Amino acid sequence: LWWAGLLCMGVGEAANFAAYAFAPATLVTPLGALSVLVSAVLSSAFLNEQLNVHGKIGCILSILGSTVMVIHAPQEEEVSSLESMAEKLKDPGFIVFAVCVLVSSLLLIFVAGPRYGRSNVLVYVLVCSAIGSLSVSCVKGLGIALKELFAGKPVLKEPLGWVLLVCLVICISVQINYLNKALDIFNTSVVTPVYYVLFTTAVMTCSAILFKEWQHMVLDNIIGTISGFLTIVCGIFLLHAFRDMPFTPDLLPLFL
Structure with missing residues (x-):
């Protein structure tokens, strides 16, 4: 049963990764709420939770x-190759956004964390959400790289793909670490909705700046x-x- 659960999680994450490769992040990320909904329904049905x-x-x-989001979300994808992804990453707006995310995260970790981390749920959750917006951008880029790889293009020789992979590992490590800290200190019923709102808002903001998904x-x-x-x-x-x-x-x- 444990292996079946682990396999299902792997399939789900693979499908989530594929979704970022073929659909706008503005649409994919908010729909993550459906996993919370399904978990609640299945827990009520099989685990006798109220x-x-x-x-x-x-x-x-x-x-x-x-x-409503599926109906109104952007339907066309702006980035279809690593070359166009590289051009997007050079955009001054995204560079300013990334610098603001990194600086604010460092301030939250080293200044606000020791003082308010155990009394304010926003401190560690903001770190997860801000860094998470960058991780979603990395996933988007890697998804595009995989599409090109399957199309027979020499993606493995492109340094951008490896840079995105390293950045993704770092971002996910930081994200999981501080999300676990928040869950250790505060109740799950408090952390989950706050994290969902902040993370989704950060991802939608990042996508609007990087991919210009809202422009058209x-x-x-x-x-x-x-x-x-x-x-x-x-x-x-x-x-x-x-x-x-x-x-x-x-x-x-x-x-x-």
Whole structure:
């Protein structure tokens, strides 16, 4: 059973990696909320964990928000080769963003962490989210490299692919380390929704700067994407914040 679970996790991560190669990060990252939804439903079905009315409403909101995002998210990919990826990485806007992420992360780790890390959930979660936005960009680049490799292009001779791989390993190591620190100190029901909101916001910001995914979107699609994301946020909050509250539909008349 353990090996089956490990295999399923591997398949899921491989599919997630492939999604970043073929779809905009603005669409893929928010849809990660569906994994939280599926986990909650399966835990209720197979592990006898309670899923109260707040959790069910949260699941419905997450599905609705995801549907809205799929409809309104950018449909075309701006980057299709490592050469174009290299040009994107040289963009002054992304360089400024990356420097701000690194400087703010160092300040959070070495200045704010020792003082407020055990009392404020935002400290370590902000580190995870900021560094995570860079890791998603690395995954996007590596996905493009793999597509070119399968197409028969000499990708292994390109230094950019190896640089992205090293950066990805470093970013994921930092991300996992400080996410585990946050989970050790604070309750999972607090860390999970906060991390989802901050991480997704950071990734969408990074994608908007690096890949210009929002540049060709019309106003109604921009509003739809943001509305879908906020709906998912509300659903995740309801699913986690009220997980242990013994609230059932039978008690609803008492609150009316």
